[in-house]
Amino acid sequence: MSTWGGPVDTTLTGGRIATPDGVLESGWISVRDGRIDAVGEGAAPEGETVDLDGALVVPGFVDIHCHGGGGGAFSSPDHELVRRAVAAHRRHGTTTMLASLVSRPIPELADQVAALAELVDDGVFAGVHLEGPFLSAARCGAHDPAILRAPDTHSVATLLRAGRGTVRMVTIAPELDNGVEAVRQLVDGGVLAAIGHTDATEAQVRPAVDAGATIATHLFNGMRPLHHREPGPIGALLDDERVTVELICDLHHLHPTAVRLAAKHAGLGRTVLVTDAMAAAGVGDGVYDIGGLAVTVKDGVPTLGEGGALAASTLTMDAAFRNFVRSCELTICQAVAATSTRPAALLGLAGETGELRAGLAADLVVLDEELRPRDVMIKGEWVKE
Incomplete structure (x- = not known):
């Protein structure tokens, strides 16, 4: 990773450039004013140049579901710790991200949202994602079941108000009392409604999508399994053209075949890779806390101390990109769409980032032949080690 600092005006030459129209095998990118x-x-145009020596350049990764990294959780009241967690993901190529929060009591969660809203204002995050507490206890995963509850108008409004417009996505189990009404409330408030941690039947999922839910939170995980006589949420969400599906491509949460089947069915316009990363991402094994629950990370796999269920991940977006291409056998262009273009569009940032084309922010990742980050640029500035 380079240690260059400060904004640059230069032309990157001699690289393989992943553009919206395909990969340019001998391409260049001119960067000016960020x-x-x-x-x-x-x-290439005349002027200062940087020779990429055949490296692959892709748009900066956009992660819409991440809880922390670098030893820190985004729920922490310590802004410096949160910034270090963001920096850990930036070194791995994530240039835009939402801060995800796990289930907590409404007053506590509102305080966490309010604290993160300040960092959104500072440009650290593109917004906040609430994964809970409106989730199914039957599919709670790494959420404390004692905290989970059905949504009500007041609670939803309290959380949105705490965010001052920065809450961009909320995950809900639609089968809960007032679940569909809560989806409408979110959508009416300009918030992305996602379906996840749900034990719903297909018949219970459909009304939520009709009400405006457009995202499947980590498809397959935290959901009633797919069955040929009861497709449940997996079948309903994957089959509906209105829904974009999140996939945790760490090869632990999902088998490569499951990733490939989902991505090929959903296509470029409906597939998004996410990390669902916790504080251990970029750090290592140990015992960590997620929403008051003890999580043990061993060999990079986080599990709950009781029952051994998977609990978030230690994934970074460069590894998700690499796994998608090398283990799941998808193309570079499909990986770019799933890690950059589609998630940027979901956040309403298609005119700002997510592609390598003139006019957009100079957010990019230079990958070596093993698809590992060699350099990362955010708004025209190289990320320091």
Whole structure:
């Protein structure tokens, strides 16, 4: 990883550039004033250049579901710790992200949202994602079942008000009392409604999608399993063209075949890779806390101390990209769509980031032949080690 600092005006040459129209095998990218000035193939414009020596350049990764990293959780009241957690993911190529929070009592969660809203204002995050507490106790995963509850108008409004417009996504189990009404309330408030941690039948999922739910929170995980006589949430969400599906591509949460089947069915416009990362991402094994629950990380796999269920992940977006291509046998262009283009569009940032084209922010990742980050640029500035 380079240690260059400060914004640069330069042209990156001699690289393989993953553009919206395909990979340019001998391409260049001109960066000016923090934005992409031009992208082309062949002879580069005159001026200062950086030779990429054949490296692959992809748009900066956009992670819409992440709880922490670098030893810190986004629920922490310590802003410096939260910034260090963000920095850990930036070094792995994530240039835009939502801060995800796990289930807590409404007053505590509102305080966490309010604290994160300040960091959204500072440009650290693109918004906040609430994964709970409106989830099914039957599919609680790493959420304390004692805290889970059905949504009500007042509680939803309290959390949105605490965020001052920064809450961008909320995950809900639609079968809960007032679940569908809560989806409508979120959508009416300009918030992305996601379905997850749910024991719903297909018949219970459909009304929530009709009400405006457009995202499946980590499809397959935290859901009633797919069955050929009762498709449940997996079948309903994957089959509905209105829904974008999140996939945790760490090869622990999902088998490569399951990733491939889902991604091929959903296609470029409906597939998003997420990390669902916890504080251990980029750090290592040990015992950590997620929403008051003890989580043991061994060999990079986090599990609850009781029952051994998977609890978040230690994934980074570069590893998700790499796994998607190398283990799941999807293409570079499909991986770019799932890690950058589609999640940026979901957040309403399609005109700002998510692609390598003129006019967008110079958010990019330079990958070596093993698809590992060699350098990361955010808004025209190289990320320091």
